[in-house]
Amino acid sequence: MAAGRQPVISLQNVGVAYKVKAGFLRRRRVWALQDVSFDVYEGETLGVVGRNGAGKSTLLQVLTGIILPDRGLITSRKDCRISLLSLQAGFVQPLTGRENAILSGLFFGIRPGTMKDMMDKIADFSGLGAYMDQPVNTYSTGMRARLGFAVAFHADPDIILIDEVLGVGDQEFKEKSEAAMRQKISSNKTVVIVSHNANTILELCDRVVWIENGASKMVGLPAEVVGKYQEQIYSKRMKNTAGQVRQVK
Amino acid sequence: MILQYEIIKYRALAELRAEVRRGYLGMLWWILEPLLYMSVFYVLFAVGLRRGGPDFVPFLLTGLVAWKWFATSVNRGSGVLLANANLIRQVDLPKYLFPAVSLVVNTFKFIIVFVMLIGFLLWYGIPVTSSWLMVFILISAQLLFSAAVSFWVAALVPIVPDLKLVIENCLLLLFFVSGVFFDMSKVEPRVQTFLLLNPMAWLIDAYRGVLLRGTVPDIGYLAGVITFSCVLLYSGYRFLCWYGHEYPKIIR
Numbered sequence: 001m002a003a004g005r006q007p008v009i010s011l012q013n014v015g016v017a018y019k020v021k022a023g024f025l026r027r028r029r030v031w032a033l034q035d036v037s038f039d040v041y042e043g044e045t046l047g048v049v050g051r052n053g054a055g056k057s058t059l060l061q062v063l064t065g066i067i068l069p070d071r072g073l074i075t076s077r078k079d080c081r082i083s084l085l086s087l088q089a090g091f092v093q094p095l096t097g098r099e100n101a102i103l104s105g106l107f108f109g110i111r112p113g114t115m116k117d118m119m120d121k122i123a124d125f126s127g128l129g130a131y132m133d134q135p136v137n138t139y140s141t142g143m144r145a146r147l148g149f150a151v152a153f154h155a156d157p158d159i160i161l162i163d164e165v166l167g168v169g170d171q172e173f174k175e176k177s178e179a180a181m182r183q184k185i186s187s188n189k190t191v192v193i194v195s196h197n198a199n200t201i202l203e204l205c206d207r208v209v210w211i212e213n214g215a216s217k218m219v220g221l222p223a224e225v226v227g228k229y230q231e232q233i234y235s236k237r238m239k240n241t242a243g244q245v246r247q248v249k
Numbered sequence: 250m251i252l253q254y255e256i257i258k259y260r261a262l263a264e265l266r267a268e269v270r271r272g273y274l275g276m277l278w279w280i281l282e283p284l285l286y287m288s289v290f291y292v293l294f295a296v297g298l299r300r301g302g303p304d305f306v307p308f309l310l311t312g313l314v315a316w317k318w319f320a321t322s323v324n325r326g327s328g329v330l331l332a333n334a335n336l337i338r339q340v341d342l343p344k345y346l347f348p349a350v351s352l353v354v355n356t357f358k359f360i361i362v363f364v365m366l367i368g369f370l371l372w373y374g375i376p377v378t379s380s381w382l383m384v385f386i387l388i389s390a391q392l393l394f395s396a397a398v399s400f401w402v403a404a405l406v407p408i409v410p411d412l413k414l415v416i417e418n419c420l421l422l423l424f425f426v427s428g429v430f431f432d433m434s435k436v437e438p439r440v441q442t443f444l445l446l447n448p449m450a451w452l453i454d455a456y457r458g459v460l461l462r463g464t465v466p467d468i469g470y471l472a473g474v475i476t477f478s479c480v481l482l483y484s485g486y487r488f489l490c491w492y493g494h495e496y497p498k499i500i501r
Contacts, residue, residue, distance in 0.1 A: 016498075018498050018499075019498075019499065061338070061497060064340075064341055065341045065494075066337075066338065066339070066340070066341045066494070066497045067494050067495075067497050067498055068494040083340075084339055084340070090333070090335065090336040090339075090340070092263045092264070092266075092267050093267070094266070094267040094270040094271055095263055095266060095267060095270070099263065099266070102259065103259055103260065103263055106252065106255060106256050106259055106260075107256075107336070107340040107342065109252060111252065111255065112255060112259060135270065
Protein backbone atom coordinates (compact mmCIF):
# COMPACT_ATOMS: atom_id res chain seq x y z
CA MET A 1 0.00 0.00 0.00
CA ALA A 2 2.88 2.29 0.74
CA ALA A 3 5.09 1.14 -2.10
CA GLY A 4 6.52 3.74 -4.41
CA ARG A 5 5.61 6.70 -2.25
CA GLN A 6 7.93 9.13 -0.54
CA PRO A 7 8.45 8.58 3.17
CA VAL A 8 7.24 11.46 5.35
CA ILE A 9 9.40 10.32 8.23
CA SER A 10 12.43 8.14 7.87
CA LEU A 11 14.43 6.59 10.71
CA GLN A 12 17.88 5.09 10.17
CA ASN A 13 19.54 3.21 13.01
CA VAL A 14 18.05 5.56 15.57
CA GLY A 15 19.22 5.22 19.15
CA VAL A 16 18.17 7.22 22.22
CA ALA A 17 20.06 7.20 25.49
CA TYR A 18 18.88 8.33 28.90
CA LYS A 19 21.34 9.40 31.52
CA VAL A 20 20.79 7.56 34.76
CA LYS A 21 22.39 8.37 38.07
CA ALA A 22 25.14 5.92 38.90
CA GLY A 23 26.52 6.95 42.23
CA PHE A 24 27.94 10.24 43.43
CA LEU A 25 28.45 12.75 40.59
CA ARG A 26 28.31 9.93 38.07
CA ARG A 27 25.90 9.31 35.28
CA ARG A 28 25.47 6.24 33.17
CA ARG A 29 23.89 6.04 29.74
CA VAL A 30 21.02 3.66 29.24
CA TRP A 31 19.91 3.10 25.68
CA ALA A 32 16.10 3.05 25.52
CA LEU A 33 16.28 2.73 21.77
CA GLN A 34 19.22 0.87 20.31
CA ASP A 35 18.76 0.56 16.61
CA VAL A 36 15.45 1.46 15.04
CA SER A 37 15.02 1.79 11.29
CA PHE A 38 11.80 2.19 9.34
CA ASP A 39 9.95 4.63 7.12
CA VAL A 40 6.54 6.18 7.55
CA TYR A 41 4.81 6.79 4.22
CA GLU A 42 2.23 9.41 3.46
CA GLY A 43 -1.32 8.26 3.95
CA GLU A 44 -0.52 4.97 5.60
CA THR A 45 -1.44 3.70 9.01
CA LEU A 46 1.59 2.25 10.67
CA GLY A 47 1.31 0.10 13.76
CA VAL A 48 4.02 -0.26 16.37
CA VAL A 49 3.92 -3.34 18.58
CA GLY A 50 6.19 -4.36 21.39
CA ARG A 51 6.15 -5.36 24.99
CA ASN A 52 6.22 -2.93 27.90
CA GLY A 53 9.60 -1.29 28.13
CA ALA A 54 10.51 -2.08 24.55
CA GLY A 55 10.90 1.62 23.84
CA LYS A 56 7.56 2.40 22.20
CA SER A 57 6.87 5.63 24.08
CA THR A 58 10.40 6.89 23.50
CA LEU A 59 9.94 6.08 19.82
CA LEU A 60 6.78 8.20 19.71
CA GLN A 61 8.67 11.09 21.33
CA VAL A 62 11.36 10.80 18.69
CA LEU A 63 8.79 10.73 15.89
CA THR A 64 7.10 13.85 17.27
CA GLY A 65 10.41 15.65 17.54
CA ILE A 66 10.11 16.03 21.32
CA ILE A 67 13.47 14.35 21.74
CA LEU A 68 16.28 13.96 19.22
CA PRO A 69 18.15 10.73 18.59
CA ASP A 70 21.57 10.36 20.20
CA ARG A 71 22.72 8.31 17.26
CA GLY A 72 21.29 7.47 13.87
CA LEU A 73 19.25 9.75 11.71
CA ILE A 74 15.65 10.89 11.54
CA THR A 75 14.41 12.90 8.61
CA SER A 76 10.92 14.25 8.27
CA ARG A 77 9.29 16.33 5.60
CA LYS A 78 9.36 20.06 6.15
CA ASP A 79 6.20 21.93 7.17
CA CYS A 80 4.65 18.79 8.47
CA ARG A 81 2.64 19.13 11.67
CA ILE A 82 3.34 15.98 13.64
CA SER A 83 1.42 15.64 16.88
CA LEU A 84 1.25 13.11 19.60
CA LEU A 85 -2.40 12.56 20.28
CA SER A 86 -1.84 13.07 23.95
CA LEU A 87 -5.00 13.29 25.90
CA GLN A 88 -5.27 16.24 28.26
CA ALA A 89 -1.73 17.49 27.75
CA GLY A 90 -1.33 20.57 29.87
CA PHE A 91 -4.87 20.92 31.10
CA VAL A 92 -5.14 23.66 33.71
CA GLN A 93 -7.42 22.10 36.29
CA PRO A 94 -9.45 25.06 37.60
CA LEU A 95 -10.27 26.29 34.08
CA THR A 96 -13.33 25.29 32.11
CA GLY A 97 -13.41 22.78 29.29
CA ARG A 98 -13.76 25.58 26.78
CA GLU A 99 -10.75 27.48 28.11
CA ASN A 100 -8.67 24.32 28.18
CA ALA A 101 -9.67 23.47 24.63
CA ILE A 102 -8.21 26.79 23.47
CA LEU A 103 -5.01 26.19 25.46
CA SER A 104 -4.62 22.68 24.09
CA GLY A 105 -5.28 23.92 20.59
CA LEU A 106 -2.26 26.20 20.89
CA PHE A 107 -0.03 23.17 21.41
CA PHE A 108 -1.31 21.72 18.16
CA GLY A 109 -0.44 24.97 16.45
CA ILE A 110 -4.02 26.22 16.20
CA ARG A 111 -4.71 29.88 16.81
CA PRO A 112 -7.21 30.78 19.55
CA GLY A 113 -9.52 32.42 16.98
CA THR A 114 -9.70 29.26 14.87
CA MET A 115 -10.21 27.22 18.02
CA LYS A 116 -13.14 29.39 19.08
CA ASP A 117 -14.76 28.86 15.69
CA MET A 118 -14.45 25.13 16.12
CA MET A 119 -15.71 25.13 19.69
CA ASP A 120 -19.26 24.09 18.86
CA LYS A 121 -18.00 21.12 16.90
CA ILE A 122 -15.64 20.15 19.70
CA ALA A 123 -18.35 20.46 22.34
CA ASP A 124 -20.65 18.42 20.15
CA PHE A 125 -18.09 15.73 19.38
CA SER A 126 -16.97 15.35 22.97
CA GLY A 127 -20.57 15.06 24.08
CA LEU A 128 -19.76 17.07 27.19
CA GLY A 129 -22.68 19.48 26.72
CA ALA A 130 -23.04 21.92 29.62
CA TYR A 131 -19.90 20.50 31.21
CA MET A 132 -17.86 22.47 28.68
CA ASP A 133 -18.37 25.48 30.94
CA GLN A 134 -17.40 23.63 34.12
CA PRO A 135 -13.85 23.46 35.48
CA VAL A 136 -11.89 20.46 34.28
CA ASN A 137 -11.16 19.36 37.86
CA THR A 138 -14.84 18.45 38.21
CA TYR A 139 -14.54 16.05 35.26
CA SER A 140 -14.21 12.32 35.53
CA THR A 141 -11.17 10.69 33.95
CA GLY A 142 -13.28 9.61 30.99
CA MET A 143 -14.64 13.11 30.46
CA ARG A 144 -11.15 14.59 30.43
CA ALA A 145 -10.08 12.04 27.89
CA ARG A 146 -13.14 12.90 25.78
CA LEU A 147 -12.23 16.56 25.76
CA GLY A 148 -8.60 15.80 24.97
CA PHE A 149 -9.54 13.52 22.13
CA ALA A 150 -12.06 15.98 20.71
CA VAL A 151 -9.49 18.78 20.66
CA ALA A 152 -6.77 16.63 19.14
CA PHE A 153 -9.15 15.29 16.53
CA HIS A 154 -10.29 18.73 15.43
CA ALA A 155 -6.79 20.18 15.52
CA ASP A 156 -6.13 17.79 12.67
CA PRO A 157 -2.32 17.52 12.45
CA ASP A 158 -0.71 16.14 9.28
CA ILE A 159 0.67 13.13 11.05
CA ILE A 160 -1.06 11.74 14.11
CA LEU A 161 0.76 9.58 16.60
CA ILE A 162 -1.48 7.61 18.90
CA ASP A 163 -0.46 5.91 22.11
CA GLU A 164 -3.11 3.30 23.02
CA VAL A 165 -5.83 5.81 22.61
CA LEU A 166 -8.66 3.74 21.34
CA GLY A 167 -9.74 2.77 24.80
CA VAL A 168 -11.04 6.21 25.68
CA GLY A 169 -14.13 6.82 27.78
CA ASP A 170 -17.23 4.70 27.97
CA GLN A 171 -18.62 2.35 25.37
CA GLU A 172 -20.52 5.04 23.52
CA PHE A 173 -17.58 7.41 23.23
CA LYS A 174 -15.19 4.58 22.51
CA GLU A 175 -17.26 3.65 19.47
CA LYS A 176 -17.47 7.26 18.45
CA SER A 177 -13.75 7.87 18.74
CA GLU A 178 -12.96 4.63 17.00
CA ALA A 179 -15.25 5.55 14.15
CA ALA A 180 -13.63 8.97 13.97
CA MET A 181 -10.18 7.42 13.97
CA ARG A 182 -11.19 5.02 11.26
CA GLN A 183 -12.47 7.89 9.20
CA LYS A 184 -9.15 9.68 9.62
CA ILE A 185 -7.27 6.53 8.78
CA SER A 186 -9.26 5.90 5.62
CA SER A 187 -9.08 9.57 4.60
CA ASN A 188 -5.45 9.25 3.59
CA LYS A 189 -4.18 10.66 6.85
CA THR A 190 -0.81 9.46 8.06
CA VAL A 191 -1.24 7.71 11.38
CA VAL A 192 1.17 5.87 13.66
CA ILE A 193 -0.48 3.74 16.33
CA VAL A 194 1.37 2.24 19.24
CA SER A 195 -0.36 -0.59 20.99
CA HIS A 196 0.25 -3.91 22.58
CA ASN A 197 -3.23 -4.93 21.60
CA ALA A 198 -2.72 -7.12 18.55
CA ASN A 199 -6.37 -6.86 17.46
CA THR A 200 -6.31 -3.06 17.23
CA ILE A 201 -3.19 -3.25 15.11
CA LEU A 202 -4.50 -6.01 12.84
CA GLU A 203 -7.72 -4.15 12.28
CA LEU A 204 -6.39 -0.69 11.55
CA CYS A 205 -2.88 -0.84 10.17
CA ASP A 206 -1.40 -1.12 6.70
CA ARG A 207 2.04 -2.03 7.98
CA VAL A 208 3.49 -2.92 11.34
CA VAL A 209 6.84 -2.37 13.06
CA TRP A 210 7.78 -4.67 15.89
CA ILE A 211 10.05 -3.12 18.50
CA GLU A 212 11.94 -5.44 20.78
CA ASN A 213 14.57 -4.32 23.31
CA GLY A 214 14.87 -0.96 21.66
CA ALA A 215 15.43 -2.27 18.16
CA SER A 216 13.12 -2.65 15.19
CA LYS A 217 12.95 -6.40 15.00
CA MET A 218 10.61 -6.71 12.08
CA VAL A 219 8.77 -4.48 9.61
CA GLY A 220 6.06 -5.81 7.37
CA LEU A 221 2.42 -6.64 6.77
CA PRO A 222 0.23 -6.73 9.89
CA ALA A 223 -0.72 -10.39 9.76
CA GLU A 224 2.87 -11.48 9.35
CA VAL A 225 4.47 -9.26 12.00
CA VAL A 226 1.70 -9.58 14.57
CA GLY A 227 1.73 -13.33 14.03
CA LYS A 228 5.43 -13.55 14.80
CA TYR A 229 5.05 -11.15 17.72
CA GLN A 230 2.33 -13.23 19.31
CA GLU A 231 4.23 -16.40 18.65
CA GLN A 232 7.08 -15.05 20.68
CA ILE A 233 4.85 -13.86 23.48
CA TYR A 234 3.20 -17.22 23.81
CA SER A 235 6.35 -19.21 23.63
CA LYS A 236 7.53 -18.84 27.19
CA ARG A 237 11.12 -18.66 26.20
CA MET A 238 11.85 -14.96 26.08
CA LYS A 239 15.23 -15.38 24.56
CA ASN A 240 16.70 -12.22 23.25
CA THR A 241 16.92 -12.56 19.52
CA ALA A 242 17.14 -8.89 18.73
CA GLY A 243 19.27 -7.70 15.89
CA GLN A 244 17.81 -9.57 12.98
CA VAL A 245 16.20 -6.55 11.41
CA ARG A 246 14.15 -7.41 8.37
CA GLN A 247 12.92 -4.86 5.95
CA VAL A 248 9.74 -5.90 4.18
CA LYS A 249 8.18 -3.51 1.76
CA MET B 250 6.52 33.29 16.20
CA ILE B 251 3.08 34.85 16.54
CA LEU B 252 1.87 31.55 17.87
CA GLN B 253 4.56 31.56 20.56
CA TYR B 254 3.39 34.98 21.62
CA GLU B 255 -0.16 33.62 21.82
CA ILE B 256 1.04 30.68 23.89
CA ILE B 257 2.72 33.01 26.39
CA LYS B 258 -0.34 35.24 26.54
CA TYR B 259 -2.90 32.47 26.95
CA ARG B 260 -0.82 30.39 29.36
CA ALA B 261 -0.18 33.44 31.55
CA LEU B 262 -3.87 34.35 31.50
CA ALA B 263 -4.73 30.75 32.33
CA GLU B 264 -2.38 30.71 35.31
CA LEU B 265 -3.78 33.96 36.67
CA ARG B 266 -7.34 32.74 36.17
CA ALA B 267 -6.51 29.44 37.81
CA GLU B 268 -5.11 31.26 40.83
CA VAL B 269 -8.23 33.36 41.12
CA ARG B 270 -10.49 30.33 41.01
CA ARG B 271 -8.47 28.22 43.42
CA GLY B 272 -8.91 30.22 46.61
CA TYR B 273 -12.06 31.51 48.25
CA LEU B 274 -10.79 35.07 48.18
CA GLY B 275 -9.75 34.93 44.53
CA MET B 276 -8.31 38.13 43.18
CA LEU B 277 -8.08 39.65 46.67
CA TRP B 278 -5.00 37.51 47.24
CA TRP B 279 -3.02 39.54 44.74
CA ILE B 280 -3.36 42.42 47.20
CA LEU B 281 -3.50 40.50 50.48
CA GLU B 282 -0.46 38.31 49.93
CA PRO B 283 2.00 41.19 49.39
CA LEU B 284 0.37 43.09 52.25
CA LEU B 285 0.96 40.14 54.57
CA TYR B 286 4.51 39.75 53.30
CA MET B 287 5.31 43.38 53.92
CA SER B 288 3.63 43.59 57.29
CA VAL B 289 5.84 40.75 58.49
CA PHE B 290 8.92 42.84 57.74
CA TYR B 291 7.31 45.99 58.99
CA VAL B 292 6.57 44.36 62.33
CA LEU B 293 10.03 42.85 62.47
CA PHE B 294 12.09 45.94 61.65
CA ALA B 295 9.98 48.97 62.48
CA VAL B 296 8.21 47.70 65.57
CA GLY B 297 10.25 44.76 66.84
CA LEU B 298 13.87 45.73 66.30
CA ARG B 299 13.14 49.50 66.39
CA ARG B 300 15.51 50.09 63.53
CA GLY B 301 15.45 52.80 60.97
CA GLY B 302 14.29 56.09 62.33
CA PRO B 303 12.24 58.59 60.32
CA ASP B 304 10.80 57.56 56.97
CA PHE B 305 11.90 54.00 57.48
CA VAL B 306 8.55 52.58 56.33
CA PRO B 307 8.59 53.99 52.76
CA PHE B 308 12.29 53.12 52.62
CA LEU B 309 11.64 49.50 53.62
CA LEU B 310 8.55 49.01 51.45
CA THR B 311 10.24 50.32 48.30
CA GLY B 312 13.05 47.83 48.79
CA LEU B 313 10.73 44.94 49.61
CA VAL B 314 8.46 45.47 46.59
CA ALA B 315 11.38 45.42 44.18
CA TRP B 316 13.06 42.51 45.93
CA LYS B 317 9.92 40.36 46.08
CA TRP B 318 9.38 40.65 42.34
CA PHE B 319 12.93 39.47 41.67
CA ALA B 320 12.96 36.69 44.26
CA THR B 321 9.60 35.26 43.20
CA SER B 322 10.63 35.32 39.55
CA VAL B 323 13.83 33.42 40.22
CA ASN B 324 12.19 30.97 42.59
CA ARG B 325 9.39 30.19 40.18
CA GLY B 326 11.83 30.01 37.31
CA SER B 327 13.89 27.36 39.03
CA GLY B 328 10.95 24.98 39.24
CA VAL B 329 9.09 25.87 36.10
CA LEU B 330 10.27 23.10 33.78
CA LEU B 331 9.63 20.45 36.42
CA ALA B 332 6.17 21.88 37.07
CA ASN B 333 5.38 21.46 33.38
CA ALA B 334 6.97 18.03 33.06
CA ASN B 335 3.85 16.42 31.64
CA LEU B 336 3.52 18.96 28.89
CA ILE B 337 7.21 18.88 28.05
CA ARG B 338 7.08 15.13 27.55
CA GLN B 339 4.08 15.31 25.24
CA VAL B 340 4.46 18.43 23.14
CA ASP B 341 7.52 19.81 21.36
CA LEU B 342 7.53 23.41 22.59
CA PRO B 343 10.38 25.91 22.81
CA LYS B 344 11.43 25.60 26.45
CA TYR B 345 11.97 29.32 27.02
CA LEU B 346 8.17 29.70 26.90
CA PHE B 347 7.85 28.24 30.39
CA PRO B 348 10.03 30.72 32.31
CA ALA B 349 8.62 33.47 30.10
CA VAL B 350 5.05 32.64 31.12
CA SER B 351 5.98 32.53 34.77
CA LEU B 352 7.75 35.87 34.45
CA VAL B 353 4.70 37.49 32.82
CA VAL B 354 2.50 36.22 35.65
CA ASN B 355 4.88 37.54 38.29
CA THR B 356 5.29 40.86 36.57
CA PHE B 357 1.54 41.31 36.39
CA LYS B 358 1.28 40.74 40.12
CA PHE B 359 4.23 43.06 40.73
CA ILE B 360 2.49 45.86 38.84
CA ILE B 361 -0.50 45.62 41.17
CA VAL B 362 1.78 45.81 44.20
CA PHE B 363 3.80 48.63 42.68
CA VAL B 364 0.68 50.71 42.11
CA MET B 365 -0.20 50.10 45.75
CA LEU B 366 3.27 51.25 46.76
CA ILE B 367 2.93 54.46 44.75
CA GLY B 368 -0.44 55.03 46.41
CA PHE B 369 1.17 54.56 49.82
CA LEU B 370 4.03 56.97 49.03
CA LEU B 371 1.54 59.64 47.93
CA TRP B 372 -0.53 59.12 51.04
CA TYR B 373 2.62 59.27 53.17
CA GLY B 374 3.40 62.67 51.66
CA ILE B 375 6.48 61.90 49.58
CA PRO B 376 6.73 64.73 47.01
CA VAL B 377 6.23 63.74 43.38
CA THR B 378 9.20 64.86 41.32
CA SER B 379 10.14 64.53 37.66
CA SER B 380 12.64 61.83 38.64
CA TRP B 381 9.65 59.51 39.23
CA LEU B 382 9.51 59.02 35.47
CA MET B 383 12.85 57.21 35.67
CA VAL B 384 11.05 54.44 37.53
CA PHE B 385 9.79 53.00 34.25
CA ILE B 386 13.36 52.59 33.04
CA LEU B 387 14.35 50.95 36.31
CA ILE B 388 11.41 48.55 36.06
CA SER B 389 12.40 47.66 32.50
CA ALA B 390 15.99 47.06 33.59
CA GLN B 391 14.83 44.85 36.46
CA LEU B 392 12.50 42.96 34.13
CA LEU B 393 15.44 42.20 31.84
CA PHE B 394 17.62 41.16 34.74
CA SER B 395 14.93 38.94 36.31
CA ALA B 396 14.21 37.36 32.93
CA ALA B 397 17.90 36.65 32.40
CA VAL B 398 18.36 35.03 35.80
CA SER B 399 15.14 33.04 35.61
CA PHE B 400 15.96 31.74 32.11
CA TRP B 401 19.28 30.46 33.39
CA VAL B 402 17.97 28.89 36.58
CA ALA B 403 15.09 27.33 34.62
CA ALA B 404 17.65 25.88 32.22
CA LEU B 405 20.11 24.57 34.81
CA VAL B 406 17.98 23.26 37.68
CA PRO B 407 16.53 20.29 35.70
CA ILE B 408 20.08 19.31 34.69
CA VAL B 409 21.52 19.60 38.20
CA PRO B 410 18.53 19.34 40.58
CA ASP B 411 20.81 20.02 43.58
CA LEU B 412 21.07 23.61 42.36
CA LYS B 413 17.56 24.31 43.60
CA LEU B 414 18.79 24.28 47.18
CA VAL B 415 21.80 26.39 46.29
CA ILE B 416 19.57 28.95 44.58
CA GLU B 417 17.20 29.14 47.54
CA ASN B 418 20.09 29.91 49.87
CA CYS B 419 21.70 32.33 47.43
CA LEU B 420 18.42 34.24 47.32
CA LEU B 421 18.36 34.37 51.08
CA LEU B 422 21.91 35.70 51.13
CA LEU B 423 21.17 38.21 48.38
CA PHE B 424 18.13 39.36 50.32
CA PHE B 425 20.41 40.32 53.20
CA VAL B 426 23.09 42.00 51.09
CA SER B 427 20.83 43.80 48.61
CA GLY B 428 20.11 46.59 51.00
CA VAL B 429 16.42 45.82 51.40
CA PHE B 430 16.57 47.03 55.00
CA PHE B 431 19.74 49.10 55.16
CA ASP B 432 20.87 52.19 53.33
CA MET B 433 23.55 51.44 50.76
CA SER B 434 24.97 54.96 50.99
CA LYS B 435 25.76 54.48 54.69
CA VAL B 436 27.86 51.39 54.07
CA GLU B 437 31.67 51.70 54.14
CA PRO B 438 32.80 52.62 50.57
CA ARG B 439 34.96 49.52 50.05
CA VAL B 440 32.16 47.19 51.07
CA GLN B 441 29.70 49.29 49.10
CA THR B 442 31.63 48.86 45.84
CA PHE B 443 31.62 45.16 46.45
CA LEU B 444 27.91 44.96 47.32
CA LEU B 445 26.96 47.03 44.27
CA LEU B 446 28.33 44.33 41.99
CA ASN B 447 24.94 42.77 42.65
CA PRO B 448 22.52 44.46 40.21
CA MET B 449 19.62 44.03 42.63
CA ALA B 450 21.45 46.04 45.32
CA TRP B 451 22.01 48.83 42.83
CA LEU B 452 18.43 48.67 41.52
CA ILE B 453 16.91 48.84 45.01
CA ASP B 454 19.06 51.86 45.83
CA ALA B 455 18.12 53.44 42.49
CA TYR B 456 14.38 52.96 43.13
CA ARG B 457 14.78 54.72 46.46
CA GLY B 458 16.77 57.51 44.90
CA VAL B 459 14.20 58.08 42.21
CA LEU B 460 11.08 57.77 44.36
CA LEU B 461 12.14 58.99 47.80
CA ARG B 462 15.13 61.29 47.35
CA GLY B 463 14.33 62.70 43.91
CA THR B 464 17.76 61.86 42.50
CA VAL B 465 18.58 60.49 39.05
CA PRO B 466 20.39 57.12 39.01
CA ASP B 467 23.90 56.70 37.61
CA ILE B 468 23.31 56.27 33.86
CA GLY B 469 26.59 54.45 33.36
CA TYR B 470 25.71 51.76 35.88
CA LEU B 471 22.19 51.53 34.47
CA ALA B 472 23.56 50.95 30.98
CA GLY B 473 25.86 48.32 32.45
CA VAL B 474 22.99 46.47 34.13
CA ILE B 475 20.93 46.55 30.94
CA THR B 476 23.81 45.34 28.75
CA PHE B 477 24.76 42.60 31.20
CA SER B 478 21.11 41.48 31.45
CA CYS B 479 20.68 41.42 27.67
CA VAL B 480 23.76 39.24 27.20
CA LEU B 481 22.67 36.92 30.01
CA LEU B 482 19.09 36.76 28.71
CA TYR B 483 20.10 36.02 25.14
CA SER B 484 22.61 33.36 26.18
CA GLY B 485 19.99 31.78 28.45
CA TYR B 486 17.52 31.75 25.59
CA ARG B 487 20.10 30.16 23.28
CA PHE B 488 20.94 27.58 25.91
CA LEU B 489 17.27 26.63 26.35
CA CYS B 490 16.94 26.25 22.58
CA TRP B 491 20.16 24.28 22.26
CA TYR B 492 19.41 21.92 25.15
CA GLY B 493 15.65 21.91 24.56
CA HIS B 494 15.30 18.35 23.35
CA GLU B 495 17.20 16.90 26.29
CA TYR B 496 14.75 18.15 28.93
CA PRO B 497 12.00 15.64 28.06
CA LYS B 498 14.53 12.91 28.81
CA ILE B 499 15.76 14.22 32.14
CA ILE B 500 12.53 15.59 33.61
CA ARG B 501 10.32 13.05 35.23
